[in-house]
Amino acid sequence: MQKHAGAFAQRGVRLVAIGQGTGAEATAMAEKLSLEFPCLGDPQHEGYRALGLGSSSWWGLTAAPFLEDPKTAFRNLRQADLVASASPRSDVKQLGxxxxxxxxxxxxxxxRSATTTDLPETAELLAAADGLVA
Amino acid sequence: MRLGVGDPAPQLRALAEGEREVSLASWWVDSPLVAIFLRHFG
Structure with a gap:
């Protein structure tokens, strides 16, 4: 999403990332990734519940990604920050x-993501944003 | 009742640096807001 932040800003749309941790953990990730938009923490998962975001099964979390798309699954595992992911406030089964x-x-x-790797295309988000600023 | 398109947005709060509480409602007053809920910080 970082590489598309400018496209949202050009449309006058604010962008924010929210994660399952503290404000400090959110700030640390934003600094580490040099994000150009704010990152906030939701350690009690209130927002996730309010939106009705789902929870993955253990199968969907572990084996399924490697069976469906091994290359992407191994790349995601290699790039993952397992220490940051292991925050005590983080539910590993939580979907985004x-x-x-x-x-x-x-x-x-x-x-609402259906699986751990399911996210909408940026073009879809930009189209939705265009409808709001037209 | 499950939240859907057209519904009033829920009163979302989150924590910024220094564990300062932020109400996202103040962020969509002037402009649309795209909020991405991450699976984790890793």
Whole structure:
């Protein structure tokens, strides 16, 4: 998402990443990755619950990614920061998602990941954002 | 009732540097907001 941050900024859309940890852990990740947008922590997972984001099975977390797409799974494992991922506040089975809120405070787009590697294409998010700023 | 498109956004709060609580509602007043919920910080 980092490489597309400028595209959102050009549209006048704010971008924020939220993770399952503390503010300090979020800040550390943002600094480590030199993110151009804020990163916040949600150690109690309130936002995840409010959005109804799902939870992976152990099968989906461990074996399935390697059977479905071994190359990507090994690359993801190699790139993962296992120490940061092992935060005591982090539920390894928690799935992610994307929420887009318009100026009026209404949900304009909501994506709930179905698997650990399931995320919407950036083009889809930009299209949704375009609909809000047109 | 499961949250869906067109619903009022939930009152989301999160923690910034120094464990300062941030209300995301203040972030979508002036501009649309894209919030990406990560699986983890790794």
């Amino acid at each position: 998602g994307v929420l887009i809120v318009g100026r009026g405070g209404k949900v304009a787009y909501l994506y």
